Amino acid sequence: MIFYHIGHMDAQRIGLDWRSEFQRLEGAYAPSTMRSYRADVEAFEDWCVENCIRQPFPASVETVCRFLEDQGQSRASSTVQRRLYAIRKVHRLLRLPDPTYDEDINLAMRKVRRARSIRPRQAKGLTRNYLDSFLESEPDTPWGLRNRAMLALGYELLTRRSELIALRNRDIVERADGTLRVLIRRSKADPYGQGRIAFTSKRTADLLGEWLSYRGPEIEWLFCPIYQGKVIDRCLETTTVRRVIKEAAQRCGLRAEQVASFSGHSMRVGAAQDLLRRGFDTAAIMRAGGWKSVNVLARYLEKAEHNVWA
Template sequence: MRSYRADVEAFENWCVENGFNAPFPAAVETACPFLEDRGKCLAPSTVQRRLYAIRKVRRLLRLPDPTHDEDINLAMRKVRRADTIRPHQAKGLTRNYLEKFLESEPDTPWGLRNRAMLELGYELMTRRSGLIALRNQDITEREDGSLRVLIRRSKAHPFGNGRIAFTSKRTADLLIEWLAYRGPDIGWLFCPISQGKVIDRCLETTTIRRVIKEAAQRCGLCADQVASFSGHSMRVGAAQDLLIRGCDTAAIRRAGGWESVKLLARYLEKAEHNVWA
Protein backbone atom coordinates (compact mmCIF):
# COMPACT_ATOMS: atom_id res chain seq x y z
CA MET A 1 0.00 0.00 0.00
CA ARG A 2 2.87 2.38 0.75
CA SER A 3 4.34 1.62 -2.68
CA TYR A 4 1.01 2.26 -4.41
CA ARG A 5 0.62 5.54 -2.56
CA ALA A 6 4.12 6.68 -3.53
CA ASP A 7 3.57 5.65 -7.16
CA VAL A 8 0.27 7.51 -7.43
CA GLU A 9 1.80 10.61 -5.85
CA ALA A 10 4.67 10.40 -8.36
CA PHE A 11 2.14 10.28 -11.20
CA GLU A 12 0.15 13.21 -9.83
CA ASN A 13 3.30 15.32 -9.33
CA TRP A 14 4.49 14.52 -12.84
CA CYS A 15 1.14 15.61 -14.27
CA VAL A 16 1.32 18.95 -12.45
CA GLU A 17 4.94 19.55 -13.54
CA ASN A 18 4.16 18.76 -17.18
CA GLY A 19 0.89 20.65 -17.56
CA PHE A 20 -1.61 17.81 -17.34
CA ASN A 21 -4.38 19.25 -15.20
CA ALA A 22 -6.28 16.10 -14.24
CA PRO A 23 -4.25 13.01 -13.26
CA PHE A 24 -7.51 11.06 -12.82
CA PRO A 25 -9.20 9.86 -14.81
CA ALA A 26 -5.84 9.00 -16.38
CA ALA A 27 -6.23 9.08 -20.14
CA VAL A 28 -4.00 7.08 -22.47
CA GLU A 29 -2.64 10.39 -23.76
CA THR A 30 -1.44 11.19 -20.22
CA ALA A 31 -0.24 7.77 -19.11
CA CYS A 32 1.91 6.99 -22.16
CA PRO A 33 4.22 10.01 -21.94
CA PHE A 34 4.44 9.48 -18.17
CA LEU A 35 5.60 5.88 -18.57
CA GLU A 36 8.09 6.70 -21.32
CA ASP A 37 9.50 9.65 -19.37
CA ARG A 38 9.90 7.64 -16.16
CA GLY A 39 11.53 4.83 -18.15
CA LYS A 40 14.49 7.14 -18.81
CA CYS A 41 15.47 7.19 -15.13
CA LEU A 42 13.76 4.20 -13.48
CA ALA A 43 14.03 0.45 -13.84
CA PRO A 44 11.31 -1.12 -16.00
CA SER A 45 9.98 -3.02 -12.99
CA THR A 46 9.42 0.28 -11.16
CA VAL A 47 7.67 1.81 -14.17
CA GLN A 48 5.48 -1.31 -14.39
CA ARG A 49 4.54 -0.93 -10.74
CA ARG A 50 3.57 2.69 -11.35
CA LEU A 51 1.30 1.52 -14.13
CA TYR A 52 -0.28 -1.02 -11.77
CA ALA A 53 -0.85 1.76 -9.21
CA ILE A 54 -2.64 3.91 -11.78
CA ARG A 55 -4.76 0.90 -12.75
CA LYS A 56 -5.64 0.14 -9.14
CA VAL A 57 -6.75 3.70 -8.37
CA ARG A 58 -8.96 3.85 -11.46
CA ARG A 59 -10.65 0.62 -10.43
CA LEU A 60 -11.17 1.87 -6.89
CA LEU A 61 -12.74 5.03 -8.32
CA ARG A 62 -14.97 2.88 -10.58
CA LEU A 63 -13.50 4.58 -13.66
CA PRO A 64 -12.92 2.97 -17.07
CA ASP A 65 -9.49 1.35 -17.22
CA PRO A 66 -7.37 2.48 -20.21
CA THR A 67 -4.17 0.80 -18.98
CA HIS A 68 -4.69 -2.23 -21.24
CA ASP A 69 -4.84 -0.01 -24.31
CA GLU A 70 -2.43 -1.02 -27.07
CA ASP A 71 -0.67 2.36 -26.85
CA ILE A 72 0.06 1.64 -23.18
CA ASN A 73 1.47 -1.77 -24.12
CA LEU A 74 3.68 -0.16 -26.77
CA ALA A 75 4.91 2.44 -24.27
CA MET A 76 5.91 -0.31 -21.81
CA ARG A 77 7.68 -2.20 -24.60
CA LYS A 78 9.71 0.93 -25.34
CA VAL A 79 10.62 1.21 -21.67
CA ARG A 80 11.79 -2.41 -21.49
CA ARG A 81 13.75 -2.27 -24.74
CA ALA A 82 15.50 0.92 -23.67
CA ASP A 83 16.45 -0.69 -20.36
CA THR A 84 19.77 0.98 -19.60
CA ILE A 85 19.38 0.71 -15.83
CA ARG A 86 20.39 -2.63 -14.38
CA PRO A 87 18.16 -3.72 -11.48
CA HIS A 88 19.88 -3.01 -8.19
CA GLN A 89 20.65 -5.96 -5.98
CA ALA A 90 21.79 -5.80 -2.39
CA LYS A 91 25.25 -7.16 -1.70
CA GLY A 92 25.02 -10.75 -0.54
CA LEU A 93 25.65 -11.35 3.16
CA THR A 94 27.46 -14.61 2.48
CA ARG A 95 28.77 -16.89 5.22
CA ASN A 96 32.22 -15.30 5.31
CA TYR A 97 30.70 -11.87 5.95
CA LEU A 98 28.16 -13.31 8.37
CA GLU A 99 30.86 -14.88 10.56
CA LYS A 100 32.70 -11.56 10.80
CA PHE A 101 29.49 -9.70 11.59
CA LEU A 102 28.56 -12.16 14.33
CA GLU A 103 32.00 -11.89 15.92
CA SER A 104 31.78 -8.09 15.88
CA GLU A 105 28.61 -8.02 17.96
CA PRO A 106 29.30 -6.92 21.55
CA ASP A 107 28.74 -9.15 24.56
CA THR A 108 25.54 -7.34 25.55
CA PRO A 109 21.81 -8.10 25.38
CA TRP A 110 21.68 -6.24 22.05
CA GLY A 111 24.59 -8.27 20.71
CA LEU A 112 22.95 -11.50 21.87
CA ARG A 113 19.70 -10.62 20.10
CA ASN A 114 21.47 -9.44 16.96
CA ARG A 115 23.57 -12.59 16.62
CA ALA A 116 20.48 -14.78 16.85
CA MET A 117 18.56 -12.52 14.47
CA LEU A 118 21.28 -12.41 11.80
CA GLU A 119 21.90 -16.16 11.94
CA LEU A 120 18.19 -16.96 11.78
CA GLY A 121 17.51 -14.47 9.00
CA TYR A 122 20.35 -15.95 6.96
CA GLU A 123 19.17 -19.56 7.27
CA LEU A 124 15.47 -18.81 6.81
CA MET A 125 16.26 -16.60 3.81
CA THR A 126 13.28 -14.47 4.70
CA ARG A 127 12.66 -10.80 4.08
CA ARG A 128 12.86 -8.27 6.91
CA SER A 129 9.11 -8.14 7.36
CA GLY A 130 8.89 -11.91 7.72
CA LEU A 131 11.73 -12.03 10.22
CA ILE A 132 10.39 -9.40 12.61
CA ALA A 133 6.87 -10.89 12.40
CA LEU A 134 7.97 -14.23 13.87
CA ARG A 135 6.32 -15.18 17.16
CA ASN A 136 6.98 -17.89 19.74
CA GLN A 137 4.36 -20.27 18.32
CA ASP A 138 6.04 -20.18 14.90
CA ILE A 139 9.09 -22.06 16.23
CA THR A 140 9.18 -25.83 16.79
CA GLU A 141 12.24 -27.71 18.02
CA ARG A 142 13.02 -30.89 16.12
CA GLU A 143 14.52 -34.12 17.46
CA ASP A 144 17.98 -33.32 16.07
CA GLY A 145 18.06 -29.96 17.86
CA SER A 146 17.34 -27.88 14.78
CA LEU A 147 14.22 -25.76 14.32
CA ARG A 148 11.16 -25.90 12.12
CA VAL A 149 9.91 -22.36 11.45
CA LEU A 150 6.58 -21.21 10.05
CA ILE A 151 7.04 -17.93 8.18
CA ARG A 152 3.43 -16.82 8.13
CA ARG A 153 3.52 -13.79 5.89
CA SER A 154 5.75 -12.79 3.03
CA LYS A 155 5.60 -11.08 -0.34
CA ALA A 156 4.61 -14.42 -1.89
CA HIS A 157 2.23 -15.36 0.95
CA PRO A 158 0.37 -12.16 1.91
CA PHE A 159 -2.64 -13.89 3.46
CA GLY A 160 -0.88 -15.71 6.27
CA ASN A 161 -0.75 -19.29 4.95
CA GLY A 162 3.03 -18.99 4.93
CA ARG A 163 5.84 -21.41 4.21
CA ILE A 164 7.97 -23.80 6.25
CA ALA A 165 11.73 -23.34 6.67
CA PHE A 166 14.41 -25.04 8.74
CA THR A 167 17.55 -24.08 10.64
CA SER A 168 20.77 -25.71 11.75
CA LYS A 169 21.39 -26.76 15.35
CA ARG A 170 23.90 -23.94 15.72
CA THR A 171 21.25 -21.36 14.89
CA ALA A 172 18.80 -23.07 17.22
CA ASP A 173 21.33 -22.81 20.06
CA LEU A 174 21.86 -19.10 19.42
CA LEU A 175 18.11 -18.49 19.40
CA ILE A 176 17.55 -20.50 22.58
CA GLU A 177 20.24 -18.45 24.33
CA TRP A 178 18.48 -15.23 23.29
CA LEU A 179 15.07 -16.54 24.34
CA ALA A 180 16.44 -17.46 27.77
CA TYR A 181 17.43 -13.81 28.24
CA ARG A 182 14.24 -12.43 26.69
CA GLY A 183 11.99 -14.49 28.95
CA PRO A 184 8.66 -16.26 28.34
CA ASP A 185 6.36 -13.24 28.64
CA ILE A 186 7.20 -11.67 25.27
CA GLY A 187 5.15 -12.86 22.32
CA TRP A 188 7.47 -11.65 19.59
CA LEU A 189 10.56 -13.68 18.79
CA PHE A 190 12.69 -10.53 18.49
CA CYS A 191 11.84 -7.38 20.38
CA PRO A 192 13.38 -4.02 21.26
CA ILE A 193 15.57 -3.60 24.34
CA SER A 194 15.56 -0.40 26.35
CA GLN A 195 18.03 0.12 29.19
CA GLY A 196 18.62 -3.62 29.33
CA LYS A 197 14.91 -4.46 29.54
CA VAL A 198 12.92 -6.17 26.79
CA ILE A 199 9.80 -4.48 25.40
CA ASP A 200 6.78 -6.49 24.30
CA ARG A 201 6.47 -5.37 20.69
CA CYS A 202 8.05 -6.35 17.41
CA LEU A 203 11.04 -4.61 15.90
CA GLU A 204 10.87 -2.12 13.06
CA THR A 205 12.06 -3.42 9.70
CA THR A 206 14.66 -0.65 9.67
CA THR A 207 16.30 -2.22 12.73
CA ILE A 208 17.56 -5.18 10.69
CA ARG A 209 19.11 -2.93 8.07
CA ARG A 210 20.74 -0.84 10.78
CA VAL A 211 22.14 -3.92 12.54
CA ILE A 212 23.71 -5.17 9.30
CA LYS A 213 25.22 -1.82 8.34
CA GLU A 214 26.61 -1.18 11.84
CA ALA A 215 28.22 -4.63 11.82
CA ALA A 216 29.78 -3.87 8.43
CA GLN A 217 31.19 -0.63 9.81
CA ARG A 218 32.63 -2.38 12.87
CA CYS A 219 34.36 -4.87 10.56
CA GLY A 220 36.15 -2.00 8.85
CA LEU A 221 34.50 -2.27 5.44
CA CYS A 222 34.73 0.77 3.19
CA ALA A 223 31.80 3.15 2.86
CA ASP A 224 30.76 1.79 -0.55
CA GLN A 225 30.64 -1.76 0.80
CA VAL A 226 28.63 -0.70 3.85
CA ALA A 227 26.16 1.12 1.61
CA SER A 228 25.76 -1.96 -0.63
CA PHE A 229 24.40 -4.09 2.25
CA SER A 230 20.71 -3.95 3.08
CA GLY A 231 18.10 -5.87 5.01
CA HIS A 232 17.75 -8.09 1.91
CA SER A 233 21.42 -9.10 1.99
CA MET A 234 20.86 -12.20 4.15
CA ARG A 235 18.42 -13.66 1.61
CA VAL A 236 20.78 -12.93 -1.29
CA GLY A 237 23.91 -14.20 0.43
CA ALA A 238 22.37 -17.45 1.68
CA ALA A 239 21.09 -18.31 -1.81
CA GLN A 240 24.54 -17.68 -3.29
CA ASP A 241 26.18 -19.84 -0.63
CA LEU A 242 23.81 -22.73 -1.31
CA LEU A 243 24.64 -22.57 -5.02
CA ILE A 244 28.37 -22.72 -4.28
CA ARG A 245 27.79 -25.67 -1.93
CA GLY A 246 26.30 -27.58 -4.86
CA CYS A 247 22.61 -27.46 -3.96
CA ASP A 248 20.30 -27.73 -6.95
CA THR A 249 17.82 -25.00 -7.81
CA ALA A 250 14.86 -27.00 -6.53
CA ALA A 251 16.42 -27.22 -3.06
CA ILE A 252 17.33 -23.51 -3.04
CA ARG A 253 13.84 -22.52 -4.18
CA ARG A 254 12.34 -24.68 -1.44
CA ALA A 255 14.60 -23.22 1.23
CA GLY A 256 13.97 -19.62 0.23
CA GLY A 257 10.37 -19.78 -0.91
CA TRP A 258 10.94 -18.60 -4.49
CA GLU A 259 8.01 -19.16 -6.81
CA SER A 260 10.06 -19.54 -9.99
CA VAL A 261 13.56 -20.30 -11.22
CA LYS A 262 13.56 -16.95 -13.04
CA LEU A 263 13.23 -15.03 -9.78
CA LEU A 264 15.88 -17.17 -8.11
CA ALA A 265 18.29 -16.58 -11.00
CA ARG A 266 18.38 -12.86 -10.19
CA TYR A 267 19.64 -13.66 -6.70
CA LEU A 268 22.30 -16.05 -7.98
CA GLU A 269 23.70 -14.02 -10.86
CA LYS A 270 26.43 -12.35 -8.77
CA ALA A 271 27.49 -15.47 -6.91
CA GLU A 272 31.26 -16.11 -7.00
CA HIS A 273 30.72 -19.56 -8.50
CA ASN A 274 33.22 -20.69 -11.11
CA VAL A 275 32.09 -24.04 -12.51
CA TRP A 276 35.50 -24.50 -14.17
CA ALA A 277 37.58 -24.13 -11.01
Protein backbone atom coordinates in the same frame (compact mmCIF):
# COMPACT_ATOMS: atom_id res chain seq x y z
CA MET B 1 -6.24 8.76 -28.61
CA ILE B 2 -9.10 8.49 -26.10
CA PHE B 3 -10.09 11.46 -23.93
CA TYR B 4 -12.47 11.54 -20.98
CA HIS B 5 -14.40 14.59 -19.79
CA ILE B 6 -15.74 15.24 -16.33
CA GLY B 7 -17.19 18.22 -14.51
CA HIS B 8 -15.08 20.42 -12.24
CA MET B 9 -16.87 19.41 -9.03
CA ASP B 10 -16.64 15.72 -9.93
CA ALA B 11 -12.92 16.12 -10.65
CA GLN B 12 -12.42 17.62 -7.19
CA ARG B 13 -14.39 14.78 -5.61
CA ILE B 14 -12.36 12.11 -7.42
CA GLY B 15 -9.09 13.77 -6.48
CA LEU B 16 -10.05 13.46 -2.83
CA ASP B 17 -11.80 10.11 -2.96
CA TRP B 18 -9.04 7.90 -4.30
CA ARG B 19 -7.32 8.05 -0.90
CA SER B 20 -10.44 7.00 0.96
CA GLU B 21 -11.12 4.27 -1.62
CA PHE B 22 -7.65 2.89 -0.99
CA GLN B 23 -8.85 1.91 2.49
CA ARG B 24 -10.73 -0.92 0.79
CA LEU B 25 -7.36 -2.46 -0.07
CA GLU B 26 -6.20 -2.67 3.55
CA GLY B 27 -5.65 -6.29 4.53
CA ALA B 28 -5.72 -7.48 0.92
CA TYR B 29 -2.18 -6.23 0.25
CA ALA B 30 0.97 -6.02 2.32
CA PRO B 31 1.59 -2.66 4.06
CA SER B 32 4.68 -2.09 1.90
CA THR B 33 2.59 -2.58 -1.24
CA MET B 34 0.03 -0.08 0.02
CA ARG B 35 2.75 2.48 0.71
CA SER B 36 4.12 2.02 -2.80
CA TYR B 37 0.69 2.37 -4.39
CA ARG B 38 0.01 5.63 -2.55
CA ALA B 39 3.44 7.04 -3.38
CA ASP B 40 3.05 6.11 -7.05
CA VAL B 41 -0.38 7.71 -7.40
CA GLU B 42 0.88 10.85 -5.67
CA ALA B 43 3.82 10.92 -8.10
CA PHE B 44 1.32 10.85 -10.98
CA GLU B 45 -0.74 13.64 -9.38
CA ASP B 46 2.37 15.78 -8.86
CA TRP B 47 3.44 15.22 -12.46
CA CYS B 48 0.00 16.31 -13.66
CA VAL B 49 0.27 19.54 -11.66
CA GLU B 50 3.74 20.24 -13.04
CA ASN B 51 2.46 19.70 -16.57
CA CYS B 52 -0.67 21.83 -16.12
CA ILE B 53 -3.03 18.86 -16.31
CA ARG B 54 -5.89 19.87 -14.02
CA GLN B 55 -7.62 16.50 -13.99
CA PRO B 56 -5.51 13.43 -13.08
CA PHE B 57 -8.54 11.12 -12.91
CA PRO B 58 -9.93 9.79 -15.08
CA ALA B 59 -6.72 9.95 -17.05
CA SER B 60 -6.55 9.91 -20.83
CA VAL B 61 -4.41 7.41 -22.71
CA GLU B 62 -2.29 10.31 -23.97
CA THR B 63 -1.66 11.60 -20.42
CA VAL B 64 -0.66 8.19 -19.10
CA CYS B 65 1.66 7.59 -22.06
CA ARG B 66 3.37 10.93 -21.54
CA PHE B 67 3.74 10.19 -17.82
CA LEU B 68 5.26 6.75 -18.41
CA GLU B 69 7.73 7.97 -21.01
CA ASP B 70 8.72 10.93 -18.85
CA GLN B 71 9.23 8.69 -15.80
CA GLY B 72 11.29 6.33 -17.91
CA GLN B 73 13.90 9.08 -18.34
CA SER B 74 14.94 8.82 -14.70
CA ARG B 75 13.31 5.72 -13.20
CA ALA B 76 13.91 2.01 -13.57
CA SER B 77 11.41 0.26 -15.81
CA SER B 78 10.17 -1.79 -12.85
CA THR B 79 9.29 1.44 -11.04
CA VAL B 80 7.48 2.80 -14.08
CA GLN B 81 5.55 -0.46 -14.42
CA ARG B 82 4.54 -0.31 -10.76
CA ARG B 83 3.27 3.25 -11.22
CA LEU B 84 1.18 2.11 -14.14
CA TYR B 85 -0.37 -0.57 -11.91
CA ALA B 86 -1.17 2.08 -9.29
CA ILE B 87 -2.90 4.31 -11.86
CA ARG B 88 -4.88 1.28 -13.03
CA LYS B 89 -5.88 0.45 -9.46
CA VAL B 90 -7.25 3.95 -8.86
CA HIS B 91 -9.40 3.82 -11.98
CA ARG B 92 -10.80 0.43 -11.03
CA LEU B 93 -11.51 1.42 -7.42
CA LEU B 94 -13.31 4.56 -8.54
CA ARG B 95 -15.08 2.63 -11.33
CA LEU B 96 -13.76 5.04 -13.94
CA PRO B 97 -12.99 4.19 -17.58
CA ASP B 98 -9.55 2.57 -17.44
CA PRO B 99 -7.08 3.82 -20.06
CA THR B 100 -4.21 1.57 -19.01
CA TYR B 101 -5.05 -1.40 -21.25
CA ASP B 102 -4.90 0.62 -24.45
CA GLU B 103 -2.34 -0.58 -26.98
CA ASP B 104 -0.58 2.81 -26.86
CA ILE B 105 0.16 2.13 -23.17
CA ASN B 106 1.82 -1.16 -24.09
CA LEU B 107 3.92 0.64 -26.70
CA ALA B 108 4.93 3.32 -24.17
CA MET B 109 6.10 0.66 -21.71
CA ARG B 110 8.08 -1.12 -24.43
CA LYS B 111 9.85 2.17 -25.17
CA VAL B 112 10.67 2.57 -21.47
CA ARG B 113 12.11 -0.93 -21.20
CA ARG B 114 14.19 -0.63 -24.35
CA ALA B 115 15.52 2.81 -23.43
CA ARG B 116 16.60 1.76 -19.92
CA SER B 117 17.72 -1.85 -20.13
CA ILE B 118 19.44 -1.65 -16.74
CA ARG B 119 19.96 -4.78 -14.68
CA PRO B 120 18.31 -4.69 -11.25
CA ARG B 121 20.74 -3.84 -8.48
CA GLN B 122 21.62 -6.95 -6.52
CA ALA B 123 22.26 -6.85 -2.79
CA LYS B 124 25.63 -8.22 -1.72
CA GLY B 125 25.29 -11.74 -0.36
CA LEU B 126 25.86 -12.18 3.36
CA THR B 127 27.57 -15.53 2.88
CA ARG B 128 28.75 -17.80 5.71
CA ASN B 129 32.19 -16.22 6.00
CA TYR B 130 30.63 -12.78 6.37
CA LEU B 131 28.05 -14.15 8.79
CA ASP B 132 30.65 -15.65 11.11
CA SER B 133 32.60 -12.39 11.22
CA PHE B 134 29.45 -10.33 11.77
CA LEU B 135 28.38 -12.57 14.67
CA GLU B 136 31.79 -12.27 16.32
CA SER B 137 31.65 -8.49 16.01
CA GLU B 138 28.44 -8.14 18.00
CA PRO B 139 29.03 -6.80 21.52
CA ASP B 140 28.10 -8.69 24.68
CA THR B 141 25.04 -6.54 25.33
CA PRO B 142 21.27 -7.17 25.07
CA TRP B 143 21.41 -5.72 21.56
CA GLY B 144 24.27 -8.03 20.68
CA LEU B 145 22.35 -11.08 21.95
CA ARG B 146 19.36 -10.15 19.82
CA ASN B 147 21.34 -9.27 16.73
CA ARG B 148 23.44 -12.46 16.77
CA ALA B 149 20.29 -14.58 16.98
CA MET B 150 18.54 -12.52 14.32
CA LEU B 151 21.39 -12.66 11.80
CA ALA B 152 21.98 -16.39 12.29
CA LEU B 153 18.28 -17.22 12.03
CA GLY B 154 17.68 -14.99 9.01
CA TYR B 155 20.58 -16.61 7.18
CA GLU B 156 19.60 -20.22 7.88
CA LEU B 157 15.90 -19.68 7.14
CA LEU B 158 16.66 -17.66 3.95
CA THR B 159 14.12 -15.10 5.09
CA ARG B 160 13.16 -11.75 3.70
CA ARG B 161 13.50 -9.10 6.39
CA SER B 162 9.70 -8.73 6.64
CA GLU B 163 9.42 -12.49 7.31
CA LEU B 164 12.15 -12.37 9.95
CA ILE B 165 10.61 -9.61 12.05
CA ALA B 166 7.14 -11.20 11.77
CA LEU B 167 8.22 -14.39 13.60
CA ARG B 168 6.51 -15.06 16.95
CA ASN B 169 7.09 -17.50 19.77
CA ARG B 170 4.45 -19.91 18.47
CA ASP B 171 6.32 -20.26 15.17
CA ILE B 172 9.32 -21.94 16.83
CA VAL B 173 9.42 -25.59 17.91
CA GLU B 174 12.47 -27.18 19.51
CA ARG B 175 13.39 -30.59 18.13
CA ALA B 176 14.89 -33.56 19.99
CA ASP B 177 18.37 -32.90 18.61
CA GLY B 178 18.42 -29.30 19.86
CA THR B 179 17.71 -27.71 16.47
CA LEU B 180 14.57 -25.72 15.67
CA ARG B 181 11.62 -26.19 13.34
CA VAL B 182 10.33 -22.82 12.20
CA LEU B 183 7.06 -21.93 10.49
CA ILE B 184 7.37 -18.87 8.24
CA ARG B 185 3.72 -17.94 7.97
CA ARG B 186 3.58 -15.26 5.32
CA SER B 187 5.86 -14.01 2.59
CA LYS B 188 5.87 -11.90 -0.55
CA ALA B 189 5.36 -15.05 -2.62
CA ASP B 190 2.74 -16.42 -0.19
CA PRO B 191 0.20 -13.60 0.32
CA TYR B 192 -2.44 -15.91 1.81
CA GLY B 193 -0.18 -17.11 4.60
CA GLN B 194 0.00 -20.86 3.94
CA GLY B 195 3.59 -20.69 5.13
CA ARG B 196 6.69 -22.80 4.69
CA ILE B 197 8.73 -24.90 7.10
CA ALA B 198 12.46 -24.36 7.66
CA PHE B 199 15.05 -25.72 10.07
CA THR B 200 18.06 -24.36 11.93
CA SER B 201 21.42 -25.63 13.13
CA LYS B 202 22.21 -26.29 16.78
CA ARG B 203 24.40 -23.17 16.87
CA THR B 204 21.58 -20.91 15.75
CA ALA B 205 19.17 -22.59 18.19
CA ASP B 206 21.64 -21.86 21.01
CA LEU B 207 22.05 -18.23 19.96
CA LEU B 208 18.27 -17.81 19.89
CA GLY B 209 18.00 -19.49 23.29
CA GLU B 210 20.44 -17.00 24.81
CA TRP B 211 18.43 -14.08 23.44
CA LEU B 212 15.10 -15.53 24.59
CA SER B 213 16.47 -16.08 28.10
CA TYR B 214 17.18 -12.36 28.28
CA ARG B 215 13.98 -11.29 26.50
CA GLY B 216 11.72 -13.33 28.77
CA PRO B 217 8.47 -15.25 28.09
CA GLU B 218 6.08 -12.30 28.25
CA ILE B 219 7.02 -10.91 24.82
CA GLU B 220 5.02 -12.29 21.89
CA TRP B 221 7.42 -11.32 19.09
CA LEU B 222 10.57 -13.35 18.58
CA PHE B 223 12.63 -10.20 18.02
CA CYS B 224 11.62 -6.92 19.60
CA PRO B 225 13.05 -3.46 20.26
CA ILE B 226 15.15 -2.73 23.32
CA TYR B 227 14.92 0.67 24.97
CA GLN B 228 17.35 1.59 27.76
CA GLY B 229 18.04 -2.10 28.32
CA LYS B 230 14.35 -3.07 28.52
CA VAL B 231 12.48 -5.09 25.92
CA ILE B 232 9.33 -3.66 24.31
CA ASP B 233 6.43 -5.88 23.27
CA ARG B 234 6.20 -5.08 19.56
CA CYS B 235 7.95 -6.27 16.43
CA LEU B 236 10.98 -4.59 14.94
CA GLU B 237 10.88 -2.31 11.91
CA THR B 238 12.28 -3.80 8.70
CA THR B 239 14.83 -0.98 8.65
CA THR B 240 16.35 -2.39 11.85
CA VAL B 241 17.46 -5.54 10.02
CA ARG B 242 19.28 -3.49 7.38
CA ARG B 243 20.88 -1.28 10.02
CA VAL B 244 22.12 -4.28 12.04
CA ILE B 245 23.78 -5.76 8.94
CA LYS B 246 25.43 -2.51 7.87
CA GLU B 247 26.70 -1.73 11.37
CA ALA B 248 28.22 -5.22 11.61
CA ALA B 249 29.93 -4.70 8.23
CA GLN B 250 31.39 -1.42 9.49
CA ARG B 251 32.69 -3.05 12.69
CA CYS B 252 34.42 -5.70 10.56
CA GLY B 253 36.35 -2.97 8.76
CA LEU B 254 34.83 -3.40 5.31
CA ARG B 255 35.26 -0.64 2.78
CA ALA B 256 32.51 1.96 2.49
CA GLU B 257 31.35 0.68 -0.90
CA GLN B 258 31.12 -2.85 0.49
CA VAL B 259 29.07 -1.68 3.47
CA ALA B 260 26.74 0.18 1.12
CA SER B 261 26.19 -2.93 -1.00
CA PHE B 262 24.70 -4.91 1.91
CA SER B 263 20.96 -4.66 2.52
CA GLY B 264 18.24 -6.32 4.56
CA HIS B 265 18.00 -8.86 1.73
CA SER B 266 21.65 -9.90 2.01
CA MET B 267 21.09 -12.87 4.35
CA ARG B 268 18.69 -14.48 1.85
CA VAL B 269 21.02 -13.82 -1.07
CA GLY B 270 24.12 -15.08 0.71
CA ALA B 271 22.50 -18.26 2.01
CA ALA B 272 21.26 -19.12 -1.50
CA GLN B 273 24.76 -18.58 -2.90
CA ASP B 274 26.25 -20.83 -0.22
CA LEU B 275 23.74 -23.59 -0.97
CA LEU B 276 24.76 -23.46 -4.63
CA ARG B 277 28.45 -23.75 -3.72
CA ARG B 278 27.62 -26.77 -1.55
CA GLY B 279 26.14 -28.54 -4.55
CA PHE B 280 22.40 -28.10 -4.07
CA ASP B 281 20.43 -27.80 -7.29
CA THR B 282 18.08 -24.96 -8.20
CA ALA B 283 14.92 -26.87 -7.25
CA ALA B 284 16.23 -27.57 -3.75
CA ILE B 285 17.27 -23.94 -3.23
CA MET B 286 13.87 -22.73 -4.43
CA ARG B 287 12.14 -25.00 -1.92
CA ALA B 288 14.43 -23.88 0.89
CA GLY B 289 13.80 -20.18 0.27
CA GLY B 290 10.22 -20.32 -0.95
CA TRP B 291 11.02 -18.91 -4.40
CA LYS B 292 8.41 -19.14 -7.14
CA SER B 293 10.48 -17.57 -9.93
CA VAL B 294 13.58 -19.24 -11.35
CA ASN B 295 14.59 -15.92 -12.94
CA VAL B 296 14.71 -14.11 -9.58
CA LEU B 297 16.77 -16.89 -8.00
CA ALA B 298 19.12 -16.92 -10.98
CA ARG B 299 20.05 -13.28 -10.34
CA TYR B 300 21.02 -14.22 -6.77
CA LEU B 301 23.14 -17.17 -7.84
CA GLU B 302 25.00 -15.76 -10.82
CA LYS B 303 27.51 -13.92 -8.62
CA ALA B 304 28.04 -16.77 -6.19
CA GLU B 305 31.53 -17.64 -7.41
CA HIS B 306 32.61 -13.97 -7.15
CA ASN B 307 31.36 -13.30 -3.62
CA VAL B 308 34.68 -13.61 -1.80
CA TRP B 309 35.68 -12.23 1.59
CA ALA B 310 38.15 -9.46 0.80
